[in-house]
Amino acid sequence: MSPSNLNDDASPWYQVITGQDGPCIRLTGSYTLSALDRQLRKVAAKLARFAAQSDLYWDLTGIQQMDHAGAVLIWRAWGRRRPAHLLIRPEQERLFMHLEKAHPAPKPVRRDILWPILTLGRRYFLFWDHLLGIITLSGLVLLNVFYLLKHPRQIPLREISANLFRTGAQALGITALVGFLIGIVLSYLTSEQLHTFGADVFIVNILGMSIIRELGPMLAAILVAGRSGSSMTAQLGVMRVTEELDALTVMGIPHSLRLVLPKIIGLGLAMPLVVLWTSAIALLGGILAADLQIGLNFQYALSSLPDAVPVANLWIGLGKGVVCGMMIALIACHFGLRIKPNTESLGEGTTNSVVTSITAVILIDAVFAVVFSNVGLKIPR
């Protein structure tokens, strides 16, 4: 086949000429990624067609500039071996030598056919691993408490107060807003129903009972789990990434004593206060809404509240706060300390921490409901 049979034997990238020894393809222009850009595939396809001719002379000396992408393009057009007749410059020679000895890419690891079972099994063991980790960490913290009782001068008061401020005082705004709105919604929905039965006064019982015993602690705990739990996990995780945790260890300062314990105590102190605050604001919102909706007297509502809700409910609510707070801090620290030094693990750890602590909060609530089922409820028999 003579070169003139090819309909496109001249283009900005190559010229096909007939030399003394036979047909010769002379590559021209810049074989660089930025110059080839959109035409890359077209040029590659054309060159591959020429490479099928075994008697063709290849002249690469006309190329102004060639980078790795250009070299790979030509190399692949040749079918990964040099053509029989080739004329190149020394610096191009070096590029092709690299290509000749470059290793093929290793195959990515194939997924096992049994992967659903393997994943399930791994999940199962991971669950026990986490449970064991949390128990170990709480044991460590307990040992630290005993140690601190013997050496009261070493109690990390500064850290505890800093945690109290961050998790307690700074959470007041968001918990108040959510509590107030939930109080209004609850009151708005129930007061109309009660009004149709003429049972207006029972709005105080419903609001008081549900908010003080159940909604206040739960709202506060879920908000704090999302807000403070995630920040604790992320803080410890970044400390792992930046090797600050290792620096503390080599200074002889145990993580559990200086980082975990103050968080658990701080949140354990802050949570009941946040619960009290959330409940109070939610009640206020509920009574205000009832006032507007069915004309409930504000004074009457406040004075009848102690009769409607036994004080034991308040203690149960605050007790939930303490337990939930300490649990959230413990879970957050556990996941924070397990984070590996890469970005993926940081995100995953934070998500797991928040999901687990919210689940734990609801479990704790269920346990409280079962254990204290006879306390603080006036059930007419």
Added chain:
Amino acid sequence: MASDCIIEIEGLHTHFGSTVIHENISLNVYKGEILSLVGGSGSGKTTLLRQMLGLETPAQGSVKIFGYSRYDCDFDLLKSLRNRSGVLFQQGALFSALTVFDNIALPMRELHCLDEEMIRDLVMLKLDMVEVAAQHANKMPAELSGGMIKRVALARALALDPELLFLDEPTAGLDPALSESFVELIQALRQELTLTIVMVTHDLDTLAAISTRIAVLADQRLVALGKLADIIKIDHPFIKDFFLGKRGQNALGKLLTHS
């Protein structure tokens, strides 16, 4: 010559709060040269590099790359400018969620004009260039040693065959043998590709081995700019400390006895 000027910096001022970092710095980088930025810690070398990369904006003055100002060009132009330059960060800045292979393939895939097989060949070629064995391709960055991270990061910086390469402390944290091979690697790359390199370094051996020109930053200004042999003749306390101290004498021994 304006056409040979890759980077033009004019009248650059920078300050963080009340601390002045740069005061009226003007600097040109020409095609094919290796310019080293030298200065004491806190003299704003890395800040200057980040301004050239467009990661930070100076308070005053202009930075032009390939003749275009960094701060007033549209999205497409900015993208093509970014594709024409590669950066090796001090810590490597490999994406920790991706394997070594995917780290290097990422900028190529972002072009959307290369097919997957070509990308595979190119990645393996880059890995071969920086002398990383093929079996490391499927590893995660967390499993690599410091020297390996630097090499893979260099391979990623070279992924799109850039004309302009920025190196931030390329040999920091490498042992002498690795630093030596890194220098050889840069020299080999320069022979094969037309590369312009801007480098921040403290390593005198690297500095002496590969830089064509040196810019010395001290007292918020550019106190010296030129070839190493000329720089060491300048009478300035920082230059005296930096180049003519004991370590400097060891590294530059031959050059000093000549002058």
